[in-house]
Amino acid sequence: MKLYGVVGWKNAGKTGLMERLVTDITGRGLTVSTVKHAHHSFDVDHAGKDSFRHRVAGATEVLLASRNRFALMHELRDAQEPTLADLLTRLGPVDLVLVEGYKRDSHPKIEAHRSVTGNPLIAPDDPTIRAIATDTPLDLEIPSFDLNDTVQIADFILTEVGLC
Template sequence: MRIYGVTGWKNSGKTHLVERLVTEITGRGFSVSTVKHAHHATEIDHPGRDSFRHREAGAREVLVASPARWALMHELRGAEEPALAELLEKLSPVDLVLIEGYKRESHPKVETHRAATGRPLLAPDNPTVRAVASDSAHPGLALPVLDLDDTGAIADFILGEVGL
C-alpha cells in the first residue's frame, strides 16, 4: 500500500489540504484512505449514544454498523498508542493512504505552511519532507515549493512520488 503524509504546524492547513487531496485524487479514479493523528483524547462518539455507553461500561472494542457505514472503536485503556505501521495494517487495501500528522514518522511528506502562523518550516530539519505547500515563497529552500491552494499540482507531486 502506498502512503504519503501531510504534516505541518497547527493551523497551517493540513486538514483542508487532505480533504481537497482526497477529492482530487479519488476524482482521478484512485482509491484513497486517510489516517489522522491527534495529540489529545479524541472523541468520535457522543455521550448518551448507545456505542458511547458501551465504551463507558468498559468494552475494549465497539463496532457500530448501519446500512451506510460501519466503524470500529478500540479503547486503549491505558495501553500505549499503537505505532503507525500497526494502524496501517488495519486498513483495507487502497491505492493511496494519506496520513495527516505523524511529523516524526519515516514516510514521505508534504509540509503545509502558512506565513500567518509565524512558525518556522519543519522541512530544513526533517528529511522526510519532500516538498512544501505554502502561501508564501521560500527562497533558498532546496525542496519544491508548491502553492498551498493549487490542489492539482500538489496531487500531481504526490502521485508522481508514489508512482501512480
C-alpha cells in the same frame, strides 16, 4: 498500499489540503484512505448513545454498523498508543493512504505552511519532507507549491509514490 503524509504546525492548512487532495485524487479514479493523528483526547461517540454506553461499561472494542458505514472504536485502556504501522494494518487495501500528522515517522511527506502563523518550517531539519505547500514564496532546495494549487500538489505526490 502507497503512503504519503501531510505535516505542519497548527493552523498551517493541513486538513484543508488533505480534504482537497482526497477529492482530487479520488476524482482521478484512485482509491484513498486517510489517517489523522490527534495529539489530544478525542471522542467520536456521544454520551447516552448505545455505543457510548458499551464503551463506558468497559468494552475494549465497539463496532457501530449501519447500511451506510461502520466505525470501530478501540479503547486503549492505558495500553501504549499504536504506531502508524500498526494502524495501517487495520485498513482495507487502497491505492494511497494519506496521513495527516505523524511528522516524526519515516514516510515521505509534504509540509503545509502558512506565513501568518509565524511558525518556522519543519522541512530544513526533516529529510522525509519532500516538498512544501505554502502561501508565500520560499527559496529552498526542495520543491514548493502554492498551498491552494491542489492539482499540482496531487501530481507531485502521485509521481512520488509511482501512481502517476
